[in-house]
Amino acid sequence: MPGFAQTKDFSKDLFAQYDHYKETAITNRRFKHKDLVPLIQKLPFEKQVAGKSFEGRDLYEIKMGSGKTRVLLWSQMHGDEPTATMALLDIFRFFQSENDGFDALRQSILTNTTLYFVPMLNPDGAERYQRRTATEIDMNRDALRFQTPEGALLKKLQDELKPEFSFNLHDKNTRYSAGRSGKQATVSFLATSYDYDRNWNPARTKAMQVICQMSETLQGFIPGHLGRWNDEHEPRAFGDNIAKWGSSLILIESGGYKDDTEKQFIRKLNFVAILTGLQAIAEQSYTHYTLATYEALPNNDRYLYDLLVRNAEFDYHGKIVVKDIAIDLIEKNIRNATSFTIKSVIEDMGDLSTFWGIKEIDATGLRVRPLADFPEIIKTYALSKEDIKDKELNLDEKANFVLARGKEVKYVIVNGQIK
Incomplete structure (x- = not known):
């Protein structure tokens, strides 16, 4: 065991000085393999093309450190989950x-661990900004058949390296809440289960303990915005199988944070969390944490919508009915998946008092009216015929309406967004 009298907490300084290490060449989630490769090729660390994607894109393995404890980290096995890839680029700059x-932190990590990074494991999916591979397989359900070359490479690396710790880096739906609350689960963790009974062996216990240290650190920056991913066993998933194969598997899921559409703040949190985890592993400073600390993290739940309008009045032929309106904003890829448009969807209406909105409107005393009733609004916002065609609000349709008190317009909602 390394001879550290007391582990120094670098996390606040890492958070404060993060901008010194941020890779500014990439600040948009929909970056592609061609954007990543030049940044990897110029790294001064040992690196190699470890394999190729189905469409022939190079899959890189970057190695650093000379310590006894091997750690394997991979990102973006789902092509539309890029936050950790950006954070890994920042970590490369840090080192x-x-x-x-x-x-002292770098020396501690690099002398006590050997790190292996595979950023953007699914470049074909990233090209399309989609979850699945080019062959429409969810790579994270391919840990038994190995029909994807990318998944087969991950298995090969696990077999060859036999890492004591593994970091499985993902993104998740931004509408997950931290337990039954109105707070987004900005980052969620999981010490992945290796069997249906969700048993605890020494490897899973170590993953849990490192997670406790990382989550304790992030609580200082985003109190109440941390969650614990569901540990139901999925026998086809890589995380579950890597845990079964003997590695301490740490899952990090990046969710949402208000007004962080491109996930640059969450990228920063990943940077701090991963370095905190690596320090904990290098210095074995995690061993005092207990299962009770881990289980105190709230479950990842679904109690959020992008916009929740509360207590709106609907006029049904003279009879007033009060309803809440839940609206989500769905991204649709455009320009070869380099950008996106928004399509709103009315997900639910009625009593939604047990849910929250990332944004909310208190519409008490306000009447829902169609956009077509307000010619001046149509002109002001240059609305199309498509925008104003709906006279009523219907589930699973676009959210276009006005909230008014008499003739006074209080809110204009176009495509689910407050104007």
């Missing part, structure tokens, strides 16, 4: 720096 107050 190239010196004389910045973190030399």
